[in-house]
Amino acid sequence: MWTLSTSTGSGYHHGDLRAALLDSALALLDTEGPGELSLRAVARHAGVSPNAPYRHYRDKEALLAALAARGFTELGERLAAVAPGDAPDAEVIAMACAAVDYALDHPGVYRLMFGQACSSHPDTIAASDAAIAIVAERIAAIAEPERREPLRIGIWALVHGLSTLLLDERLGTPTRAEADALVETVVRTMLGTGPDVSAPGRWGAP
Amino acid sequence: MWTLSTSTGSGYHHGDLRAALLDSALALLDTEGPGELSLRAVARHAGVSPNAPYRHYRDKEALLAALAARGFTELGERLAAVAPGDAPDAEVIAMACAAVDYALDHPGVYRLMFGQACSSHPDTIAASDAAIAIVAERIAAIAEPERREPLRIGIWALVHGLSTLLLDERLGTPTRAEADALVETVVRTMLGTGPDVSAPGRWGAP
DNA sequence: GCATCGATGTGTACGATGCCCACATTGAAG
DNA sequence: CTTCAATGTGGGCATCGTACACATCGATGC
Secondary structure: OOOOOOOOOOOOOOOOHHHHHHHHHHHHHOOOOOOOOOHHHHHHHHOOOOOHHHHOOOOHHHHHHHHHHHHHHHHHHHHHHOOOOOOHHHHHHHHHHHHHHHHHHOHHHHHHHHOOOOOOOHHHHHHHHHHHHHHHHHHHHHOOHHHHHHHHHHHHHHHHHHHHHHHOOEOEOOOHHHHHHHHHHHHHHHHOOOOOOOOOOOOOOO | OOOOOOOOOOOOOOOOHHHHHHHHHHHHHHHOOOOOOOHHHHHHHHOOOOOHHHHOOOOHHHHHHHHHHHHHHHHHHHHHHOOOOOOHHHHHHHHHHHHHHHHHHOHHHHHHHHOOOOOOOHHHHHHHHHHHHHHHHHHHHHOOHHHHHHHHHHHHHHHHHHHHHHHOOEOEOOOHHHHHHHHHHHHHHHHOOOOOOOOOOOOOOO
C-alpha cells in the first residue's frame, strides 16, 4: 500500500526515494509553478511521509537545486545534439531553438533553473556552468577570439530572455513552430544576419 | 507608539497605509529576496497588524504586483530619460545600461518584476507594457519597419537576460562601471556594431 | 541462523505564513 | 450629537518547512 509512485522497495523502505522525489517534484512542477511547490506535496506524491525527503536532501532548496541541475543537464544534452551545421548562423539558431523548446517543454523546471529559489546553490551553478560550456565550445569554433566572450554571454542572455518572454506569454501564445520561427527571426535580426544579408544597414534608411 | 514607519495618521488609523506598505515591502525586498518576503513582515515593518494590508490589497500577490508596477514605472522613466542621441547605437546602449543599472540598484524589485510571483497579474502586465512601449518608440525612430518588432523583442530579451546574469553574479561581481562596459560590449557585439565596424565578418575568419 | 547496526522512513511538534471571520475604532457627514 | 463607512485589530484555521525521537528494514559479522 501507499505506493502511488514507482517504488522498487517493499513497503517501509522505498528503494530509490532520492530519484523518485525528483520525478514527483518534476511532475508537480510542470502542473503548478515553483514557489507553489511544497516539499510536503512532493512527499505525498511519492507516497512517503512529509519528513522522508530530509534523509536525501538537506532541505527544500537542495531538492530544487537537484532538479534544476537535472534540467541543466538535459538542456545541455539538447544543445550538444544540434548538428554542427555548415553555416554558423544556422548552428546558433538551432541551439537557440533547442533552448527555447526546452523551456516550452518544461516551463516549471525552466523557471526553477533560472529562478531565485535555488540559483545560488552550488549544484545549480555547477550544472549551469556545464551547459554554458557547451555553448561556449560551439561559439569558440565559430567566432574570432575577441568576440567569443561577448557572444557567449549575449546569446545566452538573449535566449534566456526570449524563453522567459515566451513562458510568460508576453509574446502571445505561439505554437512550437511559430515560436521557433520567432526565435530565428529575432536572433537573425539581432546578429544582423537577416534573410537578406544585403539589407540596407543595421537600422534602416536614415 | 507602534509607529515604526511613516504614519501620517494618529494612532489607530494610519493615514496612508497603502503607500506605506509599498515602502515597507520595498525596504524588505532589497534586503532579502522576494519569495522570502512575507506579508506579515511587511505589516510588521509598517507597524500595523498582520491583517491590515488586506484592507488595501486583495492578497499578497496584489501587493507584490503593485510594487512591480511601481518598478516598471520607474524603469520606464529611466528609459525615457536617456538622451535621444545622434547615433542609434549609442542610444540603444544607453537604454540597455539604464535598464541594467536599474536592476543593479533594485535587485529585489527587479526579480519581482520579472519573476513568477506576480507576472500574470494585470497590474504587472500593464506597467510592463508601458515600459516596453517606451523602448518600442525609440526603436521605431531608429530601425526600418520590418526590423522594429524583432529588435524590440530581442533587445528587451537581451537586456533582461544580462540583468539576470548580473544579479545572479553569473558574470562575476563587476562594479557599476564595469557592468556598463560589459553591457556595451555585449550589445555592440550582438548587434554587430563593434568598436571597429569594419571587423572581418560576423563570426571571424574561417 | 541469528543478533546487530546503520540507513531509511514515520510521528509528533513548533513556529511562521496566508487568509477568513467577527469586532473595535475612528473621522466625517447628516 | 448620532451614525456610518472606512480602516485597523484579534482570534482562528489549514498549510508549510523542519527539528527531534522513534520504528523498521537490509546487510553484515558471528
